[in-house]
Amino acid sequence: MWLWLLKEMIERGCEPDAVTYTAIIDALCKDKLVAEAVNLFSHMKNKAISPNVITYTCLIHGLCNLGEWNQARALLKEMVGQNISPDIFTFNILIDSLCKEGLVSNAQSIIKIMIQADVEPDVVTYNSLMDGYCRRSQMDKARKIFDLMVQNGIVNAFSYGILINGYCKSKRIDEAMQLFDEMPQKGFLPDTFTYTTLIQGLWNAGKPRAAQELFKNMCYHGYQPNIITFSILLDGLCKQGDLDEALTLFEAMERSQLKPNHVSYTILIDGMCKAGKLHDAKEFFSRLFEKGLQPNVYTYGIIIKCLCIEGLLVEAYKVFRGMKDGGCSPNGCCYNVIIQGFLRHGDVPKASQLIEEMIGKGFTADATTAKLVMHLLPNDDLILRKLQNQTEGSKGVNVK
Template identity: 35%
Template structure:
């Protein structure tokens, strides 16, 4: 009971401080959002009043949220209003599932206001609820509020996890505060919280996107792990940065450590080789991929076709189109756009032939 009261008081203080410290625009927006659930209809998506028992209703609500079929805000607010009038009140788990569904609709301000209503109803949020709250603040670019929530999470004795840390780190990076984000991770490590693969992946992805690939490599060394998903992020970052040599080194390191490269890794490598015009290496890698038991997918084929088109290797384009169609895949919109642009600029008969082959074998998807 003491923990619940403590949680309620701390978050109630936060919301009070928030509403009185933000500028007038944000305060008006916050209070406006808070009015939604008070006026929401007690109906389901069929428009009929809910008359079933509380247990049956909650089971239906859980199933609806878990199935990801809840996509209408009015329906979600109707469920929330009904849940607040059930006695005894549903658990925080039930409310969190509904909040997750609403956050998935990208109504982040409304989620914040609903969490306030849950608090005022006497239900203490758990670490997952607070994770949703942090995520919503990040989407609204209110990162300062995230730190307030993080401080309360630690004060309440919750163990932060990737649900809490990842959105916060990402939000800080998106604001360009790289040192601040790394400082946060370092502080978390000092209090015995070791960031997981997902957190490191988030950091590396942000570093690569802003061109700080060397820092990303250093972070990989610090991890001292060859996790495939993290290495894929780095290989993709090097590809986008045009650092083919580093991309090759990472790819080869992955193979020499005994890790099995997947179709995504091969496709990223093929993309990097295509960008540099190394088409013979592309063909060798494609064969190596199949020999290693990794089947190409539609992304792989489209990447190769686009690369060969851009370097005017139409005979090879036709070959890979036929292979792609034989495997049951089709050209995507990017491939079609490249081909159409080539036709509109130079009217090369070979490009007309390629388009004819493509249309004859399978219509562009």
């Protein structure tokens, strides 16, 4: 549409200027049509229309979103060569994108260019760099950046959230809690993201009571839990076998404006299956559809496995075949689950049929399926040979 508009302008004798080209390049990048934006950028320069800092920034942003770091850095170098000074926004886009990909050393080199261009790094720059180190679990380096920000008086609440998240993911929960407790003393209030991060960290650290107390503290202070907060709590409660409390929490979600999504249902269905409550799991699986929610392949895999364990193979097969009609085609995991169900319950012909089908779709037998086949179908040379061909040269299990 944008290129058509540009063509229409030219045909009507209205020559586009730098502002017009920049607007269209920006729109193309936002529509993820970056190749078209790059071509238009080249066309613009060929027509001797000089791009400005905004043009370059839009294109760098689009390239970063596609992971085209080298091309983005080349554009930055081109800008400087054309005596077009990148602004703080230009630098921060590139630095943030590199850090999110874990390319912190590359981001550091951009910061050096930034300083040489007399552009002072700001809180966004440092937050991006700190986040990059956190993503690489280099928490000591992340802490140094944080301390430098404190020293320079540019730390903000988001800075605390980033470092707390990094500590939680690195399972350094005590340091995360220490930072959390420090926030109000420094004049910063935690947000829902920070609370949710810590609740997850406490569950992962094996401190469920502390996680639940923090959730209560969050609600008491007027912070609205989001769907991720609820999902973390549901998952933790189900994993520790406290299904009654998980159901109470789920019902509270349903009464609130924040409605459970398919992830919430999947967590409960999984917990019910593991607790041997197949009837309840089936009921919640049906409720998914009643609520207009679409189960994903993981949800289907859980309920199919549960039905197979209970020996309800006809019902499991019906759910398996109904996946495609429900807009969710089975993947290799689902095939392996139902094949294992039929093998374990002695229905070798149906298992063989599904193995053939699975192989035909390009999915691979996992270790459990391969072992069951070797044990139960030792004389089926065709199936064994096909599974052997699948696993040769890969990390699969050798079935011979």
